[in-house]
Amino acid sequence: MVELVRVENLKKYFPLEKTFIEKLLTRERKWVKAVDGISFTIRRGEIFTIAGETGCGKTTTGRLILRLIEPTSGKIFYNDVDITALKKAELRDFRRRVQPIFQDPYASLNPRMKIGDAIKHPLEIHGVASGREAREEALKMLAEVGLTPPEKFYNLFPKDLSGGQRQRVAIARAMILKPEFIVADEPVSMIDVSLKASILRLMLKFKEELGLTYLFITHELAIAKYISDRIAVMYLGKIVEMGPARRILTDPLHPYTRALLSAVPVPNPEKKGRKIPIKGEVPVSPINVPSGCRFNPRCPLASEKCLKEEPLLIEVEKDHFVACHLVS
Ligand SMILES: Nc1ncnc2c1ncn2[C@@H]1O[C@H](COP(=O)(O)OP(=O)(O)OP(=O)(O)O)[C@@H](O)[C@H]1O
Ligand SMILES: [Mg+2]
Known part of the structure; x- marks a missing residue:
């Protein structure tokens, strides 16, 4: 089967905390529509990226797929099995095959655990190896992620390492179980710019070695x-x-994608003319989602229809989907 993950009309609404006065005045509940009906598949062996500005629902989507939170509605299939309905033993298996890498390696590492022990910990939890064998595996992983000599790094604590080195530890810990699928949530956004590429290359190396999907x-x-x-x-x-x-990167069709791209420096000056400004500094919040196309308040091209009718995500050419009245 080509697809590894299939997401169908997935929604996650968080209840909005009301102030004391609001509680007195209204019984109406308000929701943060963090993820509001998304569908996509991730194919085996590919790197599928979710991009967008802060607050658009990227992390929530990742956490739903990792089964760290329950969806409000919709379905998530992994290997054709609905992961929202996994039994305990199946969930254990899922937790072995699917590993997260998060943005802040410091927050995801126990400050009191030696990094070598942190790396071998998953082996012990999942009963894959223990004792000397687990220690040997951890030393091997340290070398593989470039923390050498591994014997020295094994005994250090997270505080002894730089941000980039800590993210290498987080990667080693994710890879030691030889997973199939990695959810990497902004894995290099807190890393010094000069080190970002080397961390990405490390992730790509494991992708090749283990045949991973990201x-x-x-x-x-x-x-x-x-x-x-x-x-x-x-x-x-x-x-x-x-x-x-x-x-998407060379010929985007949605005005929002085009605006996002105009924020990225373009090496080819001929393409400068395509710049589209986004109106408004901060995206409208997912609490009061605009009617019609939700991008309409910031879209320089919005028409009457965009204010009233929500555009569907339509395949405009093979494998390329756009939700915009101006395109479809
Ligand atoms: N546990 C929660 N309770 C209430 N609201 C939440 C919760 N988690 C996320 N949200 C809200 O859901 C929306 C989407 O958040 P999410 O973290 O998924 O965005 P993001 O795209 O990952 O943003 P960033 O780029 O800043 O990481 C935001 O408005 C956020 O405030
Ligand atoms: Mg996020």
Whole structure:
């Protein structure tokens, strides 16, 4: 089977905390529509990227797929099995095959655990190896992620390492179980700019070695460009454009994608003319989603129809989907 993950009309609404006065005045509940009906598939062996500005629902999507949170509605299939309905033993298996890499390696590492022990920990939890064998595996992983000599690094603590080295530890810990699928949520956004490429290369090396599939989450299109096979662009909880990376990055069709791209420096000055400004500094919040096309308040091209009718995500050419009245 080609597809590894299939997401169908996935929604996650968080209840909005009301102030004391609001509680007295109204019984109405308000919701943050963090993810508001998205569908996509991730194919085996590809790097599928979700891109978009802060607050558009990228992390929530990743957490749903990792089964760290339950969806409000919709379905997520992994290997054709609905992961929202996994039994305990199946969930254990899923937790072995699917590993996360998060933005902040410091927050995801126990400050009191030696990094070598942190790396071997998953082996022990999953009963794959223990004792000397687990220690040997951890030393091997340290060398593989470039923390050498491994014997020295084994006994250090997270505080002894730089941000880039800590992310190498997080990668080693994710890879030691030889997973199939990685959800990497902004894995290099806190890393010094001079080290970003080396961390990405390390992730690509493991992809080749283990035949991994990635869900890669980023707000930086310049980084998406470097590694993605396909890209989905999200805006306020919805996918507005999705397709092969090259297509999305060189010839985007949705005004939002085009605006996002104009924020990325273009090496070819001839393409300067395509710049589209986005109106408004901060995206409209996912609490009060605009009617019609949710991008309409910021879209320089919005028409009457865009204010009233929500555009569907339509395949405009093979494998390239756009949700915009001006395109479809
Ligand atoms: N546990 C939660 N409770 C309430 N609201 C939440 C919760 N988690 C996320 N949200 C809200 O859902 C929306 C989407 O958040 P999410 O973290 O998925 O965005 P993001 O695209 O990952 O943003 P960033 O680029 O800043 O990481 C935001 O408005 C956020 O405030
Ligand atoms: Mg996020």
